[in-house]
Amino acid sequence: MSGEVAIIGAGMHPWGKWGRNFVEYGVAAAREALADAGIPWRDVGYVSGGATVRCGYPGYVAGATFAQALGWQGCEVNTSYAACASGSQALAAARNKILAGECEVALVVGADTTPKGFLAPAGGYRPEDPDWVRFYLGITNPTYFALYARRRMDVYGDTLEDFAAVKVKNAAIGSKNPRARYRKCFSAEDVAASAMVADPLRLMDICATSDGGAALIVCSLDYAKRIGKGDAPRVAAISTVTPSFASAVVEMPDIATDSAAAAGIDAHSFRASLPMKAYEEAGIGPEDVDVAEVYDLSTALELDWIEDLQLAPRGEAAQLLRRGDTAVGGKIPVNPSGGLACFGEAVPAQALAQVCELTWQLRGECGDRQVEGARVGITANQGLFGHGSSVIVKR
């Protein structure tokens, strides 16, 4: 299809709590991606970076920073900020540049160092800032994920054991991923023994924040063929749509949802709308998907995503999990990388890390974690301020 670009290189700096400058992680990831593609840095005509994120807002300029660190060579640069979807937005910018015929090869890169200390708003009395208000009223980040989790329990009958099973599954597969931060296997008993943070979520149900860097080399199909990589995985769709009014789910940092009281307005789920545009753009459906990388900020959220991607009917993701269908070796493996449970979140790098994993999966290079015969993969993530993304990669 004409709207596609090839992914000829992928690279990641291992996730961790390294405490070094984010540029180091980005450069390491970029160099690995360049080596993976087997092309020289001077061939790259466009560097598209995901801005670092500080308290939810854009931090450091990324595109030019990485281009300078790799050595100015006169390419064009771009920096994208879209919270958790920053990497996908940077990828979309690169794809569009290539499809417009303005460059042949682009480097897409995101990296971050987790700021020290607890995430909290600036001080003073600032009732005009919803983030300040909700902290003042005692509503923290885990509150939102716990609300979604508890609703699953009361409405669909999900159990604490189901949530623990997501952690056990992701820890088991992530333990085989050299790029993951947490590489220890856990049992359901371990999860049950961890401290309750926001009922029904325990410490081990909730993902941490990490340092990390991820990079992709994307190019025109012509260029890929010229260097003998005509069969490389391709980006078939990128969705970065906003929510549709009225948003039905209360989202961090808001204290209330939109109102759907006006005539002609219905309540919509943002998460569910993200993959719909991706499926449409790629001209495929959920039945074509072999593997998914989703944003498991909490264990229960992985189950929500499975339904949002339409890999299971609404309310039935836990049944898939219980049957082992979402494990590697099952019908539709979810988070074969180990997911955020094993990585922790490095915001501007995370959406790209999801695409890196799919690239390696579709090339059949994942060893112990390999999803056999994977040809189509999809990612999904959602973050602050109406940002989210879903990317489809196929071979």
Place this chain on the structure above:
Amino acid sequence: MSSKPVQPAIEGWFTLSDTPQLIGSQCCGCGTYFFPKQDHYCKNPDCDSTEFQEALLSPRGRIWSYTNACYKPPAPFVAEEPFEPYAIAAVELEKERMTVLGQVVKGVGVEDLKVGMEMELVLETLHETDEDTKVTWKWRPVTDNGGQG
């Protein structure tokens, strides 16, 4: 509650009466409600009205979901010492077709709550300062006798 004067924790967000209500706004063009209050532009994509009126939101609704806080939140939250976990509910207001978060009153835990349960708005102390008692809205399960829980 001590004998200190009662002040709203956030000025202008709720009434201080015996039957308190959240103070929102409503678009005069399309009827969309906003909480907190919004007076400048309407978020309905089909509406460009710039006229709004104050709207007191329904004091009752049903639980969309609930959780609790087992650990002391960071500032600006002012915690009691020792910290006591509290429940939090997201309550759906039928008329407004929106969901509003709030703490649940003291003495009611997650084990007492269920999705769909009817809740009503009450005022309770959020914290005290040297001069006054700061109150906020909280959700309380509606009991058969009219809510004296």
